[in-house]
Amino acid sequence: MNIDLTGKIALVTGSNAGIGRAIAILLAANGAKVGVNCLNNVAQGQQVVAEIQSAGGEAVLVQADVTDPAQIDRLVSEVEQALGGTVDILVNNAGHLIQRVPNTEMTEEMYDRILNVNLKSTVFMCKRVLGGMKEKGGGRIVNMTSVAAHNGGGPGSSIYAASKAAVMAYTKGLAKEVAAGGITVNNVSPGFIGNTMFHATFTPNAARQSTIAGIPLQREGTPDDVAGAVLYLASELASYVTGETIEINGGMMMR
Template sequence: MITTDLTGQIALVTGGNAGIGFAIARKLSQAGAKVAINYLSKREAAEQAVRTIREEGGTAECFQADVTRIAGIEALISQVERTLGGTVDILVNNAGHMIERVPNAEMTEERYNQIMDVNLKSTVFLCKAVLPGMTAKGKGKIVNMASLAAHNGGGPGASVYAASKAAVLAYSKGLAKEAAPHGIGVNVLSPGFIGQTAFHSTFTSDQARKATVAGIPLGREGTPEDVANCALFLASPLSDYLTGETIEINGGMFMR
């Protein structure tokens, strides 16, 4: 019987110390995976995430790395493999950021590079880093993170962020074709309005939040748990015949 059992597998979740990333790390751990939680800053939050998972009987370690830098990615993968005793079976590229809302008339090259690096570059080179191990095993699961903004351009000042997430969608489809002969599935999660996250606490006013929720057919904002449930599906054998696809998690705001 096909299940969501991930016992013995190593899962790396970038940006896994809070919000959606932590919810995903926790969900994969509950399914039996040994979880590597990557973080850039806020070490205390990462250590608390590890403690929570361990208290629930899971296995977790935290690893600091700047995933916008190739050297940081290479060091991260090496540390994860050495600490958890094997190559990565499941990669969840959750790390991402809008940085700030910037109208195109005010966009600088520096800010453009920061947005593209954290959303697209990190995804591309983390995938590259785990592919050899997955290829050697003849199996693996990669879950990349897009956004509703990839489809509708996002809110004010989010055009470059939206473009970076649209690029993740296209990249994931291309990678899925390359990886499929090696038994590796590559899929995308595309969250809509997910509450309980630093993103909306930073970038969305209460008035905008209420207006957005009013337009959601299911009548509520999403939760990190909603995203984590879909991540577990994509990481598990239940999705073995699915690759190059995008799951829209938005309560019906955007239907394809």
């Protein structure tokens, strides 16, 4: 079976760079019309749209903060209006560690920021698109968790890890809730993925080299490695897969 997403509308949050960018481009390459989203750096988002369009695809960029339900509503409405239908594929890629903070220094403001960008955004994005998916009789939702959800993450990232574990549990619950409507809900769980701002910002080179040395496949992952798993979950190949988590970590953590 070939993967053909022709006629499908996909929305990928946080897709102006890194993993989200790779996902948006790959979904478009397989026929989907893609809503590209960014919070900042509109120029990067425009570059993603231009790359999709230059390859013959269809895409639109909408700047929106996905921690704000009002902006989520606007984001989905603008994507659906521009692309001519309701969202078939939602990829909740937006997320952030924000800052490494030991629990002894954690503030309520930082706690809220971490939970909002990782969990709240996922919950309210799902809520917004489910009506359209139910009307169509099906849909695909792919959420983004992390290897940190299993091992607690690195120094100063316990709340981030907890938020990603919450996404994992939420995905299982939502998968049960919407299964009768033909909607699947799954997670992808990246390990150490290079060429992203996450590790460029938060991981010193010595820690990077040490981590790679402990990965059985002896390399860091790439955004395209993650995008391939998302494409599978978004396709008919995964029509009988729901509530699951695909680990993308080169053998770093086997479950």
